[in-house]
Amino acid sequence: MHTRERSLAGQVAIVTGAGSGIGRATALAFAGAGAHVLGVGRREEPLKETAAAGENIEVLAVDIRAEGAPEAIVETAVRRWGRLDHLVNNAGATAVMPLAETDARVIHDLLALNVVAPSLLAHAALPHLRATSGTIVNLSSTYGHRPMAGGAHYSASKAAVEQLTRSWALELAGEGVRVNSVAPGPTRTDVMLHAGLSPEAANDMYAYERERIPTHHIAGAEEVAHWILRMAEPAGRHATGQVVTVDGGLELV
Known part of the structure; x- marks a missing residue:
């Protein structure tokens, strides 16, 4: 996906979960806007596919939950391009787990990936984001x-992400660092398969959600990436602490 103007020319972005879905679409969107992109993910082959699909994308295969990974990711981008302008905390996981089936490991894994890792990445990136x-x-x-x-x-893990967004935005506004969130509704990616659903079960879930969504449309990854890019672009400089919901009106029903 390419923008008509290279609004991020010369800037540098880190995008986590860049090997597929929304992360891949976001890496391509930022690269299309002129940014140098470090795409991060656990699996090297899908990352290479992302890099091959666009220009100005380099990749780093690493588990963002690993000890020292946040610092290594930020250092890789800064060492390569000399600066850091944008951090997109996209990597995450979902889990279908009723209360009666609660599993401690699932809870810990969800929080580690959805809350702790983005927090530590933001911490590592902050000195560079302050500078730019x-x-x-x-x-x-x-x-x-x-x-x-x-x-x-x-x-609950995503509610935590939204409160982190608002609190960091308030904390950092005086330093010129903007923090926003994009909240997709059902989006056609492979996340449901990684959550353990079969392809048939995932399709059934999409069909169910489509009927509930007022627009009767399941978003594509590129449609979500559009809004992620919008929140990072200079034209959006007066928006901070916002959660932009992209779900076809699902939150209204």
Whole structure:
């Protein structure tokens, strides 16, 4: 996906979870806007596919939850391009887990990936973002601010992301660092498969959600990436602490 203007020319962005779905689309969107992009993910081959799909994208295969990973990721980008302007905390996981089936490991893993890792990445990136008056865009979910039966812990992790976004925005506004969140609704990616659903079950869920969404449309990853880029662009410099919900009106029903 390419913008008509190279609004981020010469700038540098880190995008986590860049090997597929919204992360890949976001890496391509930022590169299309002129940014140098470091795409981060656990699997090297999908990352290479992302890099091959666009210009100005380099990749780093690492588990962002690993000890020292946040610092290594930021250092890689700064060493390569000499600055850092944008951090997109996209990597995350979902889990279908009713209360009766609560599993401690699932809870710990969700919080480690959805809350702790983005926090430590933002911490590592902060000195560089201060220097460039940069931005952080955190990925939430429509279920970060509406209930999800059978997915309470996932919803809670995304509610935490939204509060981190607002609190960091307030904390950093005086230093020129903007922090916003994009909250997608159901989006056609492979996240449901990684959550353990079969392709058939995932399709059934999309069909169910499509009927509930007022626009009767399941978003594509590029449609979400559009809004992530918008929140990072200089034209959006007066927006901070916002959660932009991109769900076809699902949060309204």
